[in-house]
Amino acid sequence: MSARDLHENHVTDEAGQDEHVIGSEHRGREQQVLDRIDKARRRKAKIREERITMAHGAGGKATHTLIEAVFLDAFRNPMLEKMEDQAVFPVAEGRLAFTTDSYVVSPLFFPGGDIGELAVNGTVNDLAMSGARPLHLSAGFILEEGFAIADLQRIAASMAAAATAAGVTIVTGDTKVVQRGKADGCYINTAGVGVLEREVTLEAGRARPGDKVLVSGPIGDHGVTIMLARGELDISSDITSDTAPLAGLVDTLLSSVDGVRCLRDATRGGVATILNEVAVASDVAVVVDEASVPMRTEVRGASEILGIDPLYVACEGRMVIVVDGTQADAALAALRSHPLGAGAAIIGEVKADPPTLVLLRTEFGGTRIVDMLIGDPLPRIC
Amino acid sequence: MRFVDEFRDAAKARALSAQISALCEPGRHYKFMEVCGGHTHTIYKHGLEDYLPETVTLVHGPGCPVCVIPMGRVDDAIAIAEQPDVIMTTFGDMMRVPGGNGSFLDANAAGADIRMVYSPLDSLKIARENPDKRVVFMAIGFETTAPSTAMTVLRAAAEGLENFSIFCNHVTIIPAIKAILDSPDLRLDGFIGPGHVSTVIGCRPYDFIARDHNKPLVCAGFEPLDILQSVYQLLIQLAEGRSEVENQYSRVVPWDGNPRALKAIGETMELRPYFEWRGLGFISHSALQVREAYAVHDAERVFDVPGVRVADPKACQCGEVLKGVLKPWECKVFGTACTPETPIGTCMVSSEGACAAYYNFGRFSRDRVRQATALPSPTVRVPSS
Numbered sequence: 098m099s100a101r102d103l104h105e106n107h108v109t110d111e112a113g114q115d116e117h118v119i120g121s122e123h124r125g126r127e128q129q130v131l132d133r134i135d136k137a138r139r140r141k142a143k144i145r146e147e148r149i150t151m152a153h154g155a156g157g158k159a160t161h162t163l164i165e166a167v168f169l170d171a172f173r174n175p176m177l178e179k180m181e182d183q184a185v186f187p188v189a190e191g192r193l194a195f196t197t198d199s200y201v202v203s204p205l206f207f208p209g210g211d212i213g214e215l216a217v218n219g220t221v222n223d224l225a226m227s228g229a230r231p232l233h234l235s236a237g238f239i240l241e242e243g244f245a246i247a248d249l250q251r252i253a254a255s256m257a258a259a260a261t262a263a264g265v266t267i268v269t270g271d272t273k274v275v276q277r278g279k280a281d282g283c284y285i286n287t288a289g290v291g292v293l294e295r296e297v298t299l300e301a302g303r304a305r306p307g308d309k310v311l312v313s314g315p316i317g318d319h320g321v322t323i324m325l326a327r328g329e330l331d332i333s334s335d336i337t338s339d340t341a342p343l344a345g346l347v348d349t350l351l352s353s354v355d356g357v358r359c360l361r362d363a364t365r366g367g368v369a370t371i372l373n374e375v376a377v378a379s380d381v382a383v384v385v386d387e388a389s390v391p392m393r394t395e396v397r398g399a400s401e402i403l404g405i406d407p408l409y410v411a412c413e414g415r416m417v418i419v420v421d422g423t424q425a426d427a428a429l430a431a432l433r434s435h436p437l438g439a440g441a442a443i444i445g446e447v448k449a450d451p452p453t454l455v456l457l458r459t460e461f462g463g464t465r466i467v468d469m470l471i472g473d474p475l476p477r478i479c
Numbered sequence: 480m481r482f483v484d485e486f487r488d489a490a491k492a493r494a495l496s497a498q499i500s501a502l503c504e505p506g507r508h509y510k511f512m513e514v515c516g517g518h519t520h521t522i523y524k525h526g527l528e529d530y531l532p533e534t535v536t537l538v539h540g541p542g543c544p545v546c547v548i549p550m551g552r553v554d555d556a557i558a559i560a561e562q563p564d565v566i567m568t569t570f571g572d573m574m575r576v577p578g579g580n581g582s583f584l585d586a587n588a589a590g591a592d593i594r595m596v597y598s599p600l601d602s603l604k605i606a607r608e609n610p611d612k613r614v615v616f617m618a619i620g621f622e623t624t625a626p627s628t629a630m631t632v633l634r635a636a637a638e639g640l641e642n643f644s645i646f647c648n649h650v651t652i653i654p655a656i657k658a659i660l661d662s663p664d665l666r667l668d669g670f671i672g673p674g675h676v677s678t679v680i681g682c683r684p685y686d687f688i689a690r691d692h693n694k695p696l697v698c699a700g701f702e703p704l705d706i707l708q709s710v711y712q713l714l715i716q717l718a719e720g721r722s723e724v725e726n727q728y729s730r731v732v733p734w735d736g737n738p739r740a741l742k743a744i745g746e747t748m749e750l751r752p753y754f755e756w757r758g759l760g761f762i763s764h765s766a767l768q769v770r771e772a773y774a775v776h777d778a779e780r781v782f783d784v785p786g787v788r789v790a791d792p793k794a795c796q797c798g799e800v801l802k803g804v805l806k807p808w809e810c811k812v813f814g815t816a817c818t819p820e821t822p823i824g825t826c827m828v829s830s831e832g833a834c835a836a837y838y839n840f841g842r843f844s845r846d847r848v849r850q851a852t853a854l855p856s857p858t859v860r861v862p863s864s
Binding site: 329459461466 | 483525529530597820838839850
């Protein structure tokens with residue numbers, strides 16, 4: 098129940114009485130009470146425990162305290178404040194984009210970000226890849242009994258910051274607690290809706306021979322960061338995750354160029370996987386020039402040592418762009434005009450033959466196939 | 480990037496490629512075997528065959544550690560892992576190798592605890608942290624990885640970590656090369672020698688190849704220019720009528736190997752009377768086992784190991800591929816029943832396996848690839864099929 102509801106009920110109750118006699122004094126007292134209620138409502142719900150217990154998932158008072166003290170406090174917005182089981186909002190004319198993604202990254206905190214930031218940016222980016230302007234997100238948490246509430250607060254705070262940066266609001270959510278050992282600390286699911294304000298259809302199946310392929314920046318930063326953050330390899334480096342919301346970059350691109358065929362953010366499976374999806378969906382060949390793929394020395398070095406191919410390493414703030422060949426340079430200039438696209442590059446082209454294959458001209462001067470990844474070289478990266 | 484870029488210089492590769500073409504006698508075909516799986520991987524990953532004239536064929540040899548593990552040993556490892564309180568550990572490549580009853584991944588799904596480690600020392604750490612568990616490291620590999628296993632056994636003994644043992648599957652390279660040389664099906668002109676194995680054993684053990692079999696061998700590094708240069712050195716030897724052991728990888732390989740590594744192996748391990756190799760059958764004195772002095776760290780003594788023998792699937796021709804008799808695509812099931820997703824044979828599992836490398840990087844008509852990539856090349860290679 099909101100303060101406004103309280104106010105309205107109160108006035109109705111008193112309406113039949115001598116309001117006209119003591120009106121102003123009465124309203125003054127009423128206002129005091131209302132102010133007190135309002136103050137109490139704004140007072141932070143206090144959470145006394147240091148760790149998540151099964152009670153926090155039972156739906157009772159502990160659950161409410163957790164939600165108010167951690168999530169509501171961090172994500173505060175009018176839709177969420179109603180604390181309904183759903184968020185209700187008006188829809189614009191036209192098309193909506195809708196997506197969901199779950200986040201199980203290990204470790205939860207890593208150089209350049211954490212699971213919370215990833216959970217917002219990942220879903221924002223999935224919406225943005227359709228050309229949509231992301232609007233609202235949901236946030237579902239699966240917490241392991243014993244998880245530190247301070248860590249949860251840290252995660253919520255970084256989700257809130259990421260949401261603000263991406264221009265979205267977290268409008269509904271859910272929390273479940275599972276017994277110790279049944280999950281690894283904290284898993285997050287976010288779903289999101291966005292609105293398509295442009296008449297664009299961006300799909301992997303729209304590439305045609307003559308198109309060019311671009312990436313928006315150096316590849317593999319996120320995957321290598323996570324790998325090193327796990328501390329299993331005794332390699333240290335200053336590299337940080339590239340997690341970032343890409344809706345602004347997409348907007349800049351689509352405002353300048355109308356020949357964009359397809360956008361995909363290169364998360365799990367990396368750039369190679371996206372290119373294979375494009376090649377198969379469009380029944381074309383994608384030919385990539387290894388030397389033109391932007392990559393930090395740290396990523397290259399770590400990949401060499403570990404024997405992994407950086408083309409398959411995940412990014413969380415990079416996208417692959419397929420664009421009409423005649424507009425490739427304009428697209429590149431548009432991307433580079435935005436801070437998140439400063440390292441963009443044209444990395445290859447679309448050909449008719451051999452269909453469904455991704456080919457690489459190696460730096461060494463040879464050629465090879467870049468296939469879909471088999472197995473998982475690095476689990477739980479996002 | 481230093482130590483990498485200078486060995487991948489396309490201009491140098493073109494120059495070497497021209498010299499290689501010039502050395503080839505018209506009308507003569509050359510077949511060189513790269514013994515080591517690491518070389519196979521490099522060749523495909525960088526598209527190195529684009530630099531070789533069509534008369535030079537590289538034959539992929541038996542030096543892929545995962546590929547030579549017979550199915551029975553995978554089943555034995557799973558049998559150990561299924562015993563109470565066991566944590567089995569191994570290198571990542573082993574996780575997907577099919578045994579008679581599925582792979583380690585399947586065993587994990589059924590409740591076993593088999594973990595991937597980067598080093599046997601990681602396995603030792605798990606043993607230290609889990610004193611109530613019995614931790615087993617499934618050791619695989621040639622002389623390249625044997626020293627790290629040996630050092631781990633020595634350290635386990637020094638620390639008195641009795642809950643740690645190794646399931647030893649180390650094999651030795653020379654008997655495998657002998658088996659290849661004795662194979663009547665194969666005519667080779669020379670060998671690209673295994674660089675990493677040689678860092679441990681040195682170059683002397685290959686003398687018999689040059690002396691008794693009249694085949695040149697060039698010990699090679701793992702960057703693409705290393706391999707091109709080795710092909711060049713082999714062709715020079717042939718042109719001059721020589722057959723010698725040469726060391727192209729001298730920046731890493733000492734002629735006499737690494738005495739400390741050999742000592743550690745010798746102290747902890749000894750030759751087995753015989754060992755089964757995938758596709759090659761039983762080869763005598765071709766593998767290592769833990770010495771009795773370290774019995775407490777020998778999984779084959781600690782556990783009841785069934786000693787399973789599983790015949791290779793009939794359709795699988797891994798043996799022929801390992802011996803270089805068949806090219807990967809010549810195998811009956813290559814790319815149909817046997818793919819990296821659903822491997823029948825080990826050669827399709829490891830990134831060093833000839834079949835996996837060929838499937839992932841090269842399974843396509845080279846002239847169509849060339850057309851698509853518009854690669855300018857003076858040494859246009861047509862598919863050897």
